[in-house]
Amino acid sequence: METASSAAPLKRSLAQPPSSSDASGDSTLIDIQNLDFYYGAKQALFDINLRIPDKRVTAFIGPSGCGKSTLLRCLNRMNDLIDGTAVKRGTIKVRGVDIYGRTVDPIELRKRVGMVFQKSNPFPKSIYENITYGLRIQGVNNKTRLDEVVEKSLRGAALWDEVKDRLHESGLGLSGGQQQRLCIARTIAVEPEIILMDEPCSALDPIATAKVEELIHELKKQFTIIIVTHSMQQAARCSDRTAFFYMGKLIEFDETRNIFMNPKNPQTEAYVSGRFG
Amino acid sequence: MDSSSTHLFAARPGPARRAESAVAWIFRIATYLILACGLFVFADIIWKGAPTVLRSFALTESFPYVTNTFLFEAPETLHVFTYEGEKRELGDTAYRAFREAEIAKAAAAGQPAPRFTPTSYVYAAGGIWPCIVGTVLLVVGSMFIALSLGVASAIYLSEYARDTAFVRFIRLAILNLAGVPSIVFGLFGFAMFVLFFKWNVSLLAGWFTLAFMVLPVVITASEEALKSVPKGFREGSLALGATKWQTIRKNVLPYALPGILTSSILGIARVAGETAPIMFTAAYVVRDKLPWEVEKVGDFFFQGVMALPYHIYVVSSKIPQNDYTQRVQYGTAFVFLGIVALIAASSIILRNKLRGRYKW
Amino acid sequence: MKRFFDSELETFRSDLLRMGEVAVRQVRDALQALVTGDVKLAERVIAADDELDELEKRIDTEAIRYMNLRSPIATELRLVIVGMKASHDLERVGDEATNIAKRALRLAAEPPLKPYVDIPRMAGIAVEMLRDALECFLHADNAKAVAVVKRDKEVDALNKQLYRELSSYMVEQPGTISRALELMFISKGIERIADHATNIAEEMVFLSDAQDIRHDESLKKGDKAL
Numbered sequence: 001m002e003t004a005s006s007a008a009p010l011k012r013s014l015a016q017p018p019s020s021s022d023a024s025g026d027s028t029l030i031d032i033q034n035l036d037f038y039y040g041a042k043q044a045l046f047d048i049n050l051r052i053p054d055k056r057v058t059a060f061i062g063p064s065g066c067g068k069s070t071l072l073r074c075l076n077r078m079n080d081l082i083d084g085t086a087v088k089r090g091t092i093k094v095r096g097v098d099i100y101g102r103t104v105d106p107i108e109l110r111k112r113v114g115m116v117f118q119k120s121n122p123f124p125k126s127i128y129e130n131i132t133y134g135l136r137i138q139g140v141n142n143k144t145r146l147d148e149v150v151e152k153s154l155r156g157a158a159l160w161d162e163v164k165d166r167l168h169e170s171g172l173g174l175s176g177g178q179q180q181r182l183c184i185a186r187t188i189a190v191e192p193e194i195i196l197m198d199e200p201c202s203a204l205d206p207i208a209t210a211k212v213e214e215l216i217h218e219l220k221k222q223f224t225i226i227i228v229t230h231s232m233q234q235a236a237r238c239s240d241r242t243a244f245f246y247m248g249k250l251i252e253f254d255e256t257r258n259i260f261m262n263p264k265n266p267q268t269e270a271y272v273s274g275r276f277g
Numbered sequence: 278m279d280s281s282s283t284h285l286f287a288a289r290p291g292p293a294r295r296a297e298s299a300v301a302w303i304f305r306i307a308t309y310l311i312l313a314c315g316l317f318v319f320a321d322i323i324w325k326g327a328p329t330v331l332r333s334f335a336l337t338e339s340f341p342y343v344t345n346t347f348l349f350e351a352p353e354t355l356h357v358f359t360y361e362g363e364k365r366e367l368g369d370t371a372y373r374a375f376r377e378a379e380i381a382k383a384a385a386a387g388q389p390a391p392r393f394t395p396t397s398y399v400y401a402a403g404g405i406w407p408c409i410v411g412t413v414l415l416v417v418g419s420m421f422i423a424l425s426l427g428v429a430s431a432i433y434l435s436e437y438a439r440d441t442a443f444v445r446f447i448r449l450a451i452l453n454l455a456g457v458p459s460i461v462f463g464l465f466g467f468a469m470f471v472l473f474f475k476w477n478v479s480l481l482a483g484w485f486t487l488a489f490m491v492l493p494v495v496i497t498a499s500e501e502a503l504k505s506v507p508k509g510f511r512e513g514s515l516a517l518g519a520t521k522w523q524t525i526r527k528n529v530l531p532y533a534l535p536g537i538l539t540s541s542i543l544g545i546a547r548v549a550g551e552t553a554p555i556m557f558t559a560a561y562v563v564r565d566k567l568p569w570e571v572e573k574v575g576d577f578f579f580q581g582v583m584a585l586p587y588h589i590y591v592v593s594s595k596i597p598q599n600d601y602t603q604r605v606q607y608g609t610a611f612v613f614l615g616i617v618a619l620i621a622a623s624s625i626i627l628r629n630k631l632r633g634r635y636k637w
Numbered sequence: 638m639k640r641f642f643d644s645e646l647e648t649f650r651s652d653l654l655r656m657g658e659v660a661v662r663q664v665r666d667a668l669q670a671l672v673t674g675d676v677k678l679a680e681r682v683i684a685a686d687d688e689l690d691e692l693e694k695r696i697d698t699e700a701i702r703y704m705n706l707r708s709p710i711a712t713e714l715r716l717v718i719v720g721m722k723a724s725h726d727l728e729r730v731g732d733e734a735t736n737i738a739k740r741a742l743r744l745a746a747e748p749p750l751k752p753y754v755d756i757p758r759m760a761g762i763a764v765e766m767l768r769d770a771l772e773c774f775l776h777a778d779n780a781k782a783v784a785v786v787k788r789d790k791e792v793d794a795l796n797k798q799l800y801r802e803l804s805s806y807m808v809e810q811p812g813t814i815s816r817a818l819e820l821m822f823i824s825k826g827i828e829r830i831a832d833h834a835t836n837i838a839e840e841m842v843f844l845s846d847a848q849d850i851r852h853d854e855s856l857k858k859g860d861k862a863l
Contacts, residue, residue: 076516083439111518121509123528134517137527183513190517210640217641236706237642261705 026053029194029224030075035090037067037074039082044070046248048090052241057216057225059239059256061232063271066245068228072196075099075226076113077106094194111138114187118199120179122171122186127154127163130171130182134190149189156222157185158215177208181215188223195219197227201234213238232272236260244268319614326611329604333404346404347608352563352588353403355601356395366601368402400563400592401601405609410568411582412616414480415559416549419487423548424541426488427495428530431537434496435503436525448500455493460553462490467557478581480568483559490554491544498543502536503529535632542624549617552586560587562595585613642707646716649699653720656692657771660727661764663689663734664830668760671741671823672753679745682738689731696724712844719844723774726833726840730767733826733833740819750806750816759795759827762788766834773838777845783856785838792831799824 030052037045045067052058060068070079074092077099079085091098099109111134122130131150132140140146150167154160159181163174171182180200187195197216201209216225216238229235235242235256242259244252244267252259252268263269270276288294333346353368360379367375372395380390438444466486476482506529514524552560561581571577593606663682670679700717703709709717766785773782803817803824839851850856 078512078516081512081515107518107520110516115512115516117509117512117516119509121507121513123510123513124532133514133527134519137514137517137519137523186513186517207638210638214639214641233708236708257702257706261701 026056028052029054029095030226031091031093031096032071033091033093035071035074035092036088037070037079038084038086038088039070040084044248045074048250050243050250050253052224052226054224055220055222056240057220057227057238058241058243059235060226060228060243060245061230061235061271062245062251063276064230067248068243068245069198070248071245072198072226072228075194075196076110076115078110078115080106111190112192113194113196114190114192115196115198116180116183116187116200118202120176120183120203122174122179122182124170124172126168127171127174127182128167130186131189133186138190153185153189156188156219157181158211158218159185175208177204177211180204180208180212184212184215184219188219192223194224194226197225199228199230202230209234232260232274244271246271322607322610322614325603326607326609329608330611348404348409348612349406350404351407351565352400352405352605355398355401357398357601358393358395360391360393366402398599398601399596400588401605405585405588405605405612407564407567407583408585408588408609409612409616411560411584412549412586412613414568414582415483415487415555415584416545416620418480418484419491419548420541420545422484422488423491423495423544424537427492428499428537430492431496431499431503432525432530435500436521436529451493451496453493455497458553459490459551462486463554463557465489466554471558476579478557478559478561479579480559480582481578483555483582486554486558487548487551490551491548494544494547495537495540498540499533499537502533502540505536506532535628538624538628538631542621542628545620545624546617549613549620550586552590555584556587556590560584562587562591585609585616589613645699645703645707646713649696649703649720650716652692652696652699653724654771654774656689656696656724656727657767657774659685659689659692660730660734661767661771663731664737664760664764664767667734667737667741668757668764670738671744672757674741674745674749676742676745679738679741683735683742686731686735689728693724693728696720715844715847719840723837723840726836730830730833733830737823737826740823744816744819747816750813750820755795755799755802756820756824756827759792759799759824760830762792762795763827763831763834766792766831767837770834770837770841773841774844777841779842779845782838782842783850786835786850786856789831789835792828796824796828 028051030050032048032050032052035045035048036043037048048071050071060072062068073079074087075094087100092100094109094113097104123133125133128146128150131153132146135146135149151160151164154163159178162178163182166173171179174182180203184195184200201212204212213234216227219225220240227235227238229238239256241253242256243250244259244263244265246267252263252265254264258264259268260272263272330345330347333348335344335346336342337344353370355366355368356372357364357366359365365375376393383390434444434448463486466482466489470476470482470485471478474482510528510532511524514528515521519527559581561583564581564583568577568580568582571580589606589609592602592609596602663685666678666682666685669675670682700721703717704714707713766788769781769785772778773785800821803821807814807817839849842848842850
């Protein structure tokens with residue numbers, strides 16, 4: 001089992017056939033190779049090969065049950081929490097390190113790979129406590145530092161102006177969209193490198209959705225974002241790359257505009273044009 | 278045909294329609310019947326028990342200016358006798374003092390000593406203070422043990438243990454334990470704590486026996502309470518790099534606490550009311566010392582105590598019955614109800630306070 | 638609320654305006670070259686047509702990308718569609734201007750057939766129509782757009798008049814046939830430019846309130862107002 005410690009970003013290897021328009025020279029941050037994933041005896045992912053670029057938004061699309069959320073949850077090992085799940089073959093490397101390696105602590109991994117969930121889940125604590133939660137569990141208790149992080153994260157999540165006067169009120173008093181942005185702020189407060197978003201807008205109204213999309217556009221300057229979405233428009237609007245999954249297999253991965261304009265695979269075309277799903 | 282019966286949504290008579298109102302009435306009657314029975318029992322206890330408690334109020338000269346014989350004194354034997362043509366009812370202590378005084382008075386006056394021919398009734402005088410103290414001690418101690426063990430095991434079962442056949446078996450076993458008769462727990466406690474651990478009849482043995490009796494309820498209910506905390510709280514916390522225990526301690530347990538307390542309210546009522554588990558393990562028929570009157574601190578845990586339910590059991594079935602003992606029976610039952618209500622009320626208040634603080 | 642891709646629409650709009658400006662300039666310069674016999678100017682007009690072609694391609698690419706990725710609706714959808722159509726019209730205007738410039742080059746080598754009076758007048762109207770149509774794009778002025786549509790008749794009339802005039806030249810003096818033909822084509826070109834301006838004006842009405850006023854004769858006769 002490989003537990004490489006090389007932290008150098010893996011450059012796109014020439015041996016790998018580059019996808020047609022993927023010549024932008026982005027460095028690969030996450031390298032998934034030959035991944036097979038099982039829920040108990042049921043195979044959920046089949047031989048996934050995917051290179052996710054650094055500081056870009058990558059969208060996973062596909063019909064329900066196609067494995068896109070499963071793959072997302074593999075990336076910060078949230079699947080570990082479900083009994084009977086296992087990576088039976090293949091590797092996922094983040095910055096060259098196999099995250100399923102024996103010496104990898106999932107706790108440390110999750111500090112670097114944050115996650116925003118489908119249902120906004122602010123803790124029933126104050127806005128301030130929500131943001132500082134991640135730092136406090138890491139043992140940071142310095143008030144000045146926490147204050148700084150709270151402001152920085154809330155500004156980063158475009159929420160500061162809306163909540164700066166009620167930082168000590170419950171996070172549950174916010175609207176749905178604000179709650180989801182609070183969750184994003186909470187995630188960026190621990191300064192991860194990658195943010196996974198599992199259908200972050202599926203419970204939001206269009207305006208709140210637009211705000212979150214706006215935010216994603218801002219965040220990609222600092223973070224690598226992977227977003228699972230059921231909304232094709234959302235994938236088209238927000239992402240730079242799009243991966244289409246069907247029945248646990250990666251059907252097509254390309255620049256977003258190619259996926260939506262000129263998909264190579266007829267299944268992709270059928271899905272993005274709404275003819276099945 | 279008038280217009281009200283011709284429109285589209287007019288009622289149509291039929292078997293379903295008739296059954297509907299009949300069934301509603303059956304349910305209603307059943308409910309009110311239960312309520313009436315309950316009210317009758319409570320009213321009976323209050324009607325007969327309240328005078329015993331209320332009559333024994335007396336004024337004192339120092340703080341708190343009022344005292345209650347029934348609540349704050351130990352049980353005594355009641356002596357009923359006729360003296361100088363007057364019928365008197367005195368507790369043992371008062372009777373002895375009275376007799377001494379009368380005999381001394383007669384001796385001073387050079388008269389022959391008066392004769393006393395009292396009829397005596399055990400436990401019919403004095404109060405139930407040691408029983409109250411004992412019951413409170415038993416409840417507090419056993420709930421402490423039950424909650425710490427129960428919550429720990431609930432956390433293990435619902436958060437840590439994998440969902441294997443063995444864990445499901447454990448869960449089923451715990452659930453079944455809740456249905457075991459309390460006398461079985463009493464015998465188990467007697468065999469295990471009193472004999473095997475050689476704790477004798479003691480508070481400690483009573484605590485553990487009662488704790489084991491309510492543990493199934495506490496574990497099951499705590500597990501439910503933990504499960505009712507949204508999955509998102511755990512995922513959100515874990516996704517920020519928290520460990521499992523950090524997640525549970527900071528983000529799950531606080532929100533499960535109101536639910537756990539709700540379950541423990543049920544447990545408290547049961548612990549306070551059980552006679553069978555304590556009669557072999559912790560309860561004394563009579564004990565003249567209060568629990569804190571011990572020589573060594575260690576002795577505290579190894580002494581038997583009096584307890585309300587056991588006292589009721591003794592006065593209502595182990596001694597000859599008459600009007601005087603009946604007063605004590607009902608009085609004790611009344612106080613007992615009051616205490617259970619008090620404990621339940623304070624738990625509910627605490628729970629609501631917590632629920633207000635940790636709302637989601 | 639502003640969205641991160643709003644700037645893309647801004648670029649799109651300004652590209653379209655830029656194209657309009659270039660097209661107007663091309664027509665004016667081509668006419669100037671014809672009237673003054675300025676060969677250099679004519680050559681410059683021919684060379685500058687590439688800019689219009691490039692802009693048309695860019696607008697089309699942007700429009701397709703925008704429709705593909707941003708799922709535009711309502712005003713945005715109309716803007717993108719109208720942008721594609723108007724850019725095509727403007728590109729055709731540019732082609733006509735190039736054509737005129739080429740003929741101006743050939744005519745410059747020969748003595749003028751007659752003083753240029755009607756052709757500059759016609760071109761003046763066509764350029765004004767084009768300008769007004771673009772003005773409608775800036776200010777969503779429907780009344781002005783209808784005026785543009787109506788003015789198309791003036792240009793048509795002038796074109797017919799020139800046609801008759803040049804025909805008589807050709808009949809009377811066969812030596813003028815080649816020059817007269819050039820002028821006839823130039824006149825026809827100007828008439829086509831005015832048609833494109835009309836199209837653009839109609840498209841602008843569609844852009845501002847989704848009304849299709851094409852082939853509406855009552856509007857042209859002035860029986861109906863918008």
